[in-house]
Amino acid sequence: MSETDIGDTGMTHAGQAGITPSQTVGPYFNIGLTPGDRYGFTALVGDDLVTEDTVGDVIRIEGRVIDGDGVPVPDAMVEIWQADGSGRYSGGAGVPPPNTTFKGFGRAECDLDGRYGFRTVKPGRVPGPEGKEQAPHVNVGVFARGILRRMFTRIYFAGESANNDDPILALVPAERRGTLIAQHDGTVDGMPRYVFDVRLQGEDETVFFEA
């Protein structure tokens, strides 16, 4: 095959083919994505985002994934993507923010009670649309058997005055905004604990985004 041949996708020229459709992660994703120490295959991504030189206040984010019957989802995976404490995203050009190895990405599988958790830092504010700043938030992807396409949401933090003029929260109907706000609830090992439940469906369904 030549370098210019783009293969067997059926494309006649660039842009003719659509994107590759999504499929569920199914019930067995942990073999490849969150293996822990169970399979002799090492995890590349975990649920602890804090490195020695990470800038920011260390926090714990915990919650449950709950389905439309109110039943915890024991086979979901939660991924997070966030800026560090001073509002710097890693990645982009492939380099971490200056002077830190903070990656900003985490992955956790739910336990049998549908619980997930991350050790991370509280993110700083990042640029938003039209020159406005966004309130501190964590970007979230939820995957599971029965979820054909990543469900996409955000975690904001209770008690942040910046929430009041966040340009994204402003797009969410006021009565549903609460589903995006993690509540401060005590501490875990000295870290402030923020609780964020993901309700896939139902009365208090979490706000999900189409991006």
Next chain:
Amino acid sequence: MTTAYPRDSLKAHPPYLAPAYVSTRTRSPKRPLVILPHTLSELSGPVYGHDSVLENDSDLTKQHVGEPLGERIIVSGRVMDEDGRPISDTLIEIWQANAAGRYIHVVDQHPAPLDPNFTGAGRCVTDAEGRYKFTTIRPGAYPWLNHPNAWRPNHIHFSLFGPSFLTRLVTQMYFPGDPLIPLDPIACAVPEKDRERLIAKFDLETTVPEWALGYRFDFVLRGREHTPFEEPHDE
């Protein structure tokens, strides 16, 4: 609203609710999704480069003392965006059942044998041209409980990142000519005209004589529009 990636492309994805796939019924949102502008939060994304991945991570037949049973295959292809630009240095992770249709996962109790020489997990990073290659064995079909006599077609699970949090994709690759595909509510949740892009092509060119069958499978991730995203337009 500020949009860097065309949203129209998302029509290729299955809907959240596909009633024939029973577990979507309680795991799909019922409220309207909120349309999100593309900000730095969506346009940035994690990078896991060549330093994260070991050479043997992409050869699932060499992770144990002995060789796994089954039909040895080489799955290779390219990762591109929808404008045909290669996506280099991006992480691909895979997992799959063994040749007997059994996952090593503790929840999988399908009465087919585990293979002590097969874990079924692998990963690699694309090269400068967006190319990737895995050596593995062809996974078997297996039954599931979605409906009476339900069987999943042979498939390999793929997880890809691409350049941003928005290009993240998890999908499944199927094999050509598999009679189970049209009966599978997961594959069939994808719009019919887009479903074909989930099926690999047998490829004699990448077939290694007296060693392994070659299959080609290319990925197309969302691509950024050429117009600068700073330029707002109404939708």
